[in-house]
Amino acid sequence: MALVEREEVLASLEDMLADAVTGRGKIAIVGGPVATGKTALLNTLVEDALEHGALPLTATCSQSESGLALAVLSQILHNAPLTPEEEERTRNLLHEGARCAMSADPLADYVDQVDAHIVHALCMVLLELAERHPLMIVVDDIQHADRASQLCLAYLARRLRFAHILAIFSQSEESWNAPSLFQTELLRQPHCRRLPLSALSREGVEIMAADIVGDDVARRFAADWHAVSGGNPLLVGALIEDHLAAADAGGTPAGSQTDAGIDEIVTGDAYRQAVQSCLHRGHPLAARIARGLAVAGDPGHLDRLLDLDAGVVVQALNALHNAGLVGADLHLRHPQARAAVLADLDRHERTDLHRRAAELAYGQGAPAAVIAEHLLAAQHNGGPWAVPILEEAARQALSEGRVEPAVDYLRLADGACTDDQRRATIKTTLVRAEWRLNPSAPAAHLDELTDAMHRGHLRGSDAVVLAKALLWHGRFDDARDVLDHLGRIGSIMDAETVAEIRAARPWLRCSYTPFLAHLPRVTDMSTQAPPSAPVIGRLEAATALASVLTKGPHPQTLADVERILRGSRLDDMSMDAVECALLALIYGERPDLAAPWCDLFFEEAASRRAPSRQARLAALRAEISLRQGDLEGAESLAQMAVRLIPPTSWGVAVGAPMSVLLTAVTAMGRLDEAVQLVNQPVPEAMLQTRYGLHYLNARGRYHLATGDLGMALRDFQTCGELMGSWSLDSPGLVSWRTGAAEALIRMGRAERARPLLDEHVARCAPGPVRARGTGLRLTAAASEPRQRPPLLRRAADMLQASGDQYELARALADLADAYQAVGELRRARTVARQAQRIAEECEAVPLVNALTQGGPGQPAEPPRTESGPSTLSEAERRVAALAAVGYTNREIADKLYITVSTVEQHLTRIYRKLNVTRRSDLPASLEFSTSA
Secondary structure, three states: OOHHHHHHHHHHHHHHHHHHHOOOOEEEEEEEOOOOOHHHHHHHHHHOOHHHOOEEEEEEOOHHHOOOOOHHHHHHHHOOOOOHHHHHHHHHHHHHHHHHHHHOOOOOOHHHOOOHHHHHHHHHHHHHHHHHOOEEEEEEOHHHOOHHHHHHHHHHHOOOOOOOEEEEEEEEHHHHHOOOHHHHHHHOOOOEEEEEOOOOOHHHHHHHHHHHHOHHHHHHHHHHHHHHHOOOHHHHHHHHHHHHHHHHOOOOOOOOOOOOOOOOOOOOHHHHHHHHHHHHHOOHHHHHHHHHHHHHOOOOOHHHHHOOOHHHHHHHHHHHHHOOOEOOOOOEOOHHHHHHHHHOOOHHHHHHHHHHHHHHHHHOOOOHHHHHHHHHHHOOOOOHHHHHHHHHHHHHHHHOOOHHHHHHHHHHHHHHOOOHHHHHHHHHHHHHHHHHHOOOOOHHHHHHHHHHHHOOOOOHHHHHHHHHHHHHOOOHHHHHHHHHHHHHOHHHOOHHHHHHHHHHHHHHHHHOHHHHHHOOOOOOOOOOOOOOHHHHHHHHHHHHHHHHHHHOOOHHHHHHHHHHHHOOOOOOOOHHHHHHHHHHHHHOOOHHHHHHHHHHHHHHHHHOOOHHHHHHHHHHHHHHHHHOOOHHHHHHHHHHHHHHOOHHHHHHHHHHHHHHHHHHHHHOOOHHHHHHHHHOOOOHHHHHOHHHHHHHHHHHHHHHHHOOHHHHHHHHHHHHHHHHHOOOOOOOOOOHHHHHHHHHHHOOOHHHHHHHHHHHHHHOOOOOOHHHHHHHHHHHHOOOHHHHHHHHHHHHHHHHHHOOHHHHHHHHHHHHHHHHHOOOHHHHHHHHHHHHHHHHHOOOHHHHHHHHOOOOOOOOOOOOOOOOHHHOOHHHHHHHHHHHOOOOHHHHHHHHOOOHHHHHHHHHHHHHHHOOOOHHHOOOOOOOOOOO
């Protein structure tokens, strides 16, 4: 009922009190759902009783005290203004009445609980007192009163019609709808009235809220608050309290949720506690039904879940609805209400309910996900009947990108399965799922799967998955054993195993070449069942990558790769296909094509909460940024990759992010960080994989930067020997010859460098590709001074077309040096300024320093630079904008995903360019997007 109706109830009670004061006694029964304000209403009346000329005598009943005879009547008489003689007589009567009640038959009717003479005497105490002082007797929650007190109060009710007494009794909805003998006795009296007190209407909620939060906010939120609370004043007050707390904390400004709907309104501790209070104050049976509903999520079959009569369940649901906890659809009104009810369950009861709910749902043919979720909540695998249910739920979860629950379902299925072969299949699926979260997690299952393979319980296709996992973790002897096992079962392979092996062959060819010989060759699949779409995708992508690395990036191959990417999504099988396709574009000298695809898949992996895939894609994106000359971006992405999954979880693939990180920080001149990376242990087995090639190349670049030319040459030559032995000697993969040539040139052995460079250029893909440009730059360094400018101009054109800004800056710096050497000083200065600008954008500090400080071989006159915000690179502008508004170096580093050292170097250049000496002098007008 609306708030104004509550005032009408209060007015009715005041009218009845006025009658009682004049000698026309009245009885009022105020009833309604739990927490609808009955107690507050009575307290209001009690506070105003004296103003109406009546003496209030109150009692509050409790279920825990319902066995104490005359406890309620004792409360009423305790504060009565009796004479000493009356007090002593009353005390004796109460004592004797309690003794009689305790000795009476507990199964007897309540009218036989106390001797009639004692009942009459106790009531006469009140009737005589009323002659001196009009009384207002108020008893809250009368349904919990002891039976002896009820007997006395019923006796009093029959005799107060012409007394100066108003007797008010409040009771809960359950007893209201199922009257007791006491209530029936009261209702027989002509001077008794029932006064129902129901929930607030939407308008009532608005009126209540307006007094606390103001008219505007109350008007905006009244409908949603009413929908969540059902008009229960306790719940409404809690929602208002949570709203104010959120506003005070700066979380949700008032009025921001006008159209949010009930799932988005603020519900916090106050609301959850209010829900639990409603349960505790209501009938225990209603609380039990609420808990069953919270577990089951649906009101259907609660009688079977809780082993209760269907009629009792309906009655309890109605009570919960009237109390504002359950909506018209008989579901809990808000997710936080369900959470509060579940939190009120002890662990044993919650587990038992979920287990019973799972069995009940299974018997009714409920969806697999519903049954699996109950089993998971109960931490109960259900036994053999649940295995296919859990497997199906895991498949659905994986297809929807919900990896964590899928892993949980598979673990339960693994524990429930009693068939060894099926259990091995479940374990293999679990390995694949856990891999998405952390590649090190499946390591615990590899020995068990290997043992299952030896016992003949592992399918051939699952053995391929096992071999890949063993290779990732560097367990090469075990991987060879698994691959050799596949060869031994060749004649009995099923179509799925044949398809998996065919897809694995080009994948091994590109990443783990030494193990290719252990993979059996399989017959043509044209006469067998067609492979699944994910297997075809992996086969096509790995074949394209192998083609790029062995035959070069043919335009048709790259077009096929983009077609594969357009048809790929990060489902539970396609990450290898996506990775191979992106690598084909990267190694095929088209990082510009790979970048948007990589970004797209990274976002998809993030939305699917697959950190392992995010990390692998971040490492790929770091390689792309490195090949585009974005040193800072490459460093940030590589660091992200090793944050998403730690280096120990990367296995031998750690060479991918580590090589990019080492190359980037070396080029940016942060050799203190580079030496830490070089000293960081890496798996020795990594050098038998493609990842080792990148690492050797990066370490060689570091040795070049530190002047350790002998070590640099050894790393590059080792890299070349491996690539040659594997027939993967592609400049697009790793340009080891340019590294070796640079070391030889700086050692004064240009004649040994030229054949390497000629071979490098000959192996490059046709057109203005990055590898050809770097080769021409070093060819110029090994040539006569007058031959250098035209070679370097061609190199710069190629590098500009390929998009590698860092290598372009190096080529332009060499070109400036070449112009200087032949006396073309004006051209030298112009080109040097261009090189400096690009080098600054790339954060290539050593190159910038060489250009601005006139290092060896550089123009004697440093190029003139401008000053002001317009001269800042984009990276410098981001740092300057944050520093100008008070961010510390550590906060800037965290926000931009860079190191503190990088921030410090940025600020040094920013101060010089803006001609300031401290961050407080930085202009506040610098713009920066916080989403960058």
